[in-house]
Amino acid sequence: MKDYCNQTPKVRQAFSSKLSLPYTMTRRDFLAVTGSAVMASSLWPLGQAWGADSDIAPAGNIGELNATGAGGIDLYLERRNLLIGGRSGRAIAINGSIPGPVIRMTEGKEALIRVHNLLPESTSIHWHGILLPFTMDGVPGISFPGISSGETFTYRFPVRQNGTYWYHSHTGLQEQLGHYGQLVVAPAGPDPVAYDVAHSIVLSDWTFEDPQRVLWKLKTMEGYYNFQRPTLANIQDQMQATGMTLKEVVDKRLAWDRMRMDPTDIADITGATYSYLINGQTAQENPVFTARPGQRVRLRFANASTMTFYDIRIPGLPMTVVQADGQNIQPVETDELRIAVAETYDVVVTIPDTQSSDWAYTLFAETMDRSGYARATIAPRPGMAAAVPGLRRRPMLTMADMGMMMDKDMDMKHNGHMGTKNKKDDMDMQHHMPDHGGKRRKLPTQNLPNRIRHGSAEHGPASITMARTAYRRLDYPGAGLGNDGWRVLTYSQLRALERPYGRRAPTREFDLHLTGNMHKYIWGFDGKKWSESCMIRFQYKERLRINMINDTMMSHPIHLHGMWMDLYAGGSLDDNPRKHTVIVQPAELLTVDIFADAPGQWAFHCHLLYHMEAGMFRTVAVVKDLKGGPIHAKV
């Protein structure tokens, strides 16, 4: 395959000169200027002494910077001891804190960000979900060479969108050490979302272990962090929780054992090592977001975790979801939402009118595997708290997660949600359309196949293909959700607020299998790791469809850089939501359409950090045409 992929690098020389760094500084230069620069950009809310390692500051001291304001902003990356949950941890701090400052931008202006690398190693910042020139995308090895130790890299790009996003390192496992923050882009025009006060909420996971050590454990000892496995001691518990008899429980467990699978393998890394954080603070530290009765409070959630899906709810307050991945959606009221790693959601909650000053609401963010939670409080003043719910029972994977769904259920779902009202549109899609290269058929945009059978190909030793059938799960809220008597957001409820630009039926499609060997911790697409892969080529300006088929038993948040993925959410072409990150659940067939309007090379990967580092990653090349041969991803 290697030969197949290799091509003569024609423009390397021409290009390399264009990628030289704008300017460099020595470390000594830095130390001379940082003090004043930092204070000048007013990013220390409490004006703390910087660089003084002796007195350890707590994490979560987040500042705010305006990157489209005059003069731009400076970000300083350094290794620093911070108190996380009261314990000292060696973090990568951005301007002295984890998370880094909330970076604000205004749509239509130019962002200017100087990143100063005070780390002893190379680093990078990726602006997650932002459309920009590929050289500004911040992926070492794809967009640029990275930012070497002691260097400064200047990011400069026009801001062409608005909404809530985030940023993070794209170098190695640095993200695990706190190298992330929220990014909020104000709309150029009026905001369709009405609110009185807004709060930035960065969810993350923290470990005091060395991330490389964590990866080594995952690679060498399966289930290392799972302390909720099936045991003899919890048979009784499982019988009570599920209403099954002893024989049924034993049979079920034997069925999983026969497949060499663990139904409790919901999260690779758990509360056994993680502290779960909201804005750098643990549940015990209880960060408080203030509001007044009657106010509409906009909560901007970004999940900056490396491995943790959170289930968010505010007992007593329904949430109106107004934005998903920075894109306005038709408002949906719900009681709970699952936010995957790298997704962002904006919700608005209205504080009920009251004369009392003693009200408080708990913002409860439970991890998907129920091994822990992050928590904050919405209240009129700091120091307040409300009752904290207990953790629910950890979910177990079901036969449906292996693609063994009853046909009865399938038909009901089909009739109930897809309907047949769009038969005519569907017919229209069958029309042929002439093109340069011959007849091209526009692909249907509604009533897509509900399921797909896996062929006999097994994708080799790097893949344990569990699901023999993959099917649409847009209505399925996910493992462990939907049985509590309250509403849970699903992808089928996401509808774009306005018809986004460039919507049309795609003319090309391909299948992409999400594959992995959880036993050996090898992850990839179509059974190949990144280092073994060729780039996925998009043709510039084409409308392209990718059918993602999850062969594994885990949910993967799949992220495309540089371009939107228009999620087929069961609705019409006009209102499918735009996403930068989509959850593909076990045994799910999930379809996205992409408008390939961003020339260059981009990253496309599972945003679970350790899956990514284990190979679940592709380079996407948006090229002029597809006549040339495949391009190998690795030099």
Add this chain to the structure above:
Amino acid sequence: MPRYKHCLFAMAIAVIMQAGLGFAQEKKEMPVTSDRPGHQESAREHHGSLPFDIQTPPLPEGMSLDDVLDHAANPPPDYFPTTIHDDRVYVFTLFEKLEYRIADDDDTPDHMGWEAQGWVGRDFNKFWWKHEGEAVFDGSDKGETETDLLYSRLVTPFWNFQMGVQYANEWNTDDYEDRWSGVIGFQGLAPYKFELDNALYVSEDGDVTFACEAEYDLRITQRIVLQPLAELHVAAQDISERDMGAGITDVNLDLRLRYEIKREFAPYIGIRYRFLVGETADIAEEAGADTTHVYFMAGIRFAF
């Protein structure tokens, strides 16, 4: 079997499967992934571009659209770092058993026993070593070890194919013997989560033996694990200098109960029932030795 019989057999299977699937399927035909294009096939079939205008694409400063598209059609420049380190070398060492064995009879001396394995390598290809042995420390100096040095390749998701050499030695106060063997084996996880290690040995004298070890982790709580283990040896021929007769030679049945203080550090206690079988047992009996032994063990299991 003649070819047509294969065909008939395959057709029969196909008919049965079709019938079965017929029930399971909707009226609409379900697509099958094997008939559909992956990204490379899809790119090959696609020609021409769509003639519609789009908003000004975001281009890097100083680069034209053609510059960018040309760049995109090539592998990354040499001076770019590797984006994803998904092909690293990892090192793993597991001391499964490091234990003191106390025999329930007075004739057999108490001794140390150990069994370890480890590997160095990437996801698919590894250097894999295994080492086990036992030694008596009080009284007579006596012991034996076996060391396997193997190339290991992950051939299916759960199975490694292994090939290499074994060095085995045995010593007594006034005697030392050793031998080299060639090894070929399969090690992996069988359905129902049995860890299996099967290996075939051909010694330098041409003696063929086979070893099979199966173990299972029965979790009592999240940290307490009961591990039954069965180990069986077979000789393909009589090997008089090793006191072995053709057929099954000896069997170990172990039960260990460990407490995982950490996943990689667990003290345990255990019991072993060991017996010689067939001709090997006869040879031992003739020499006046016991053919069955019971041991009580205490030790630690650790990994790094």
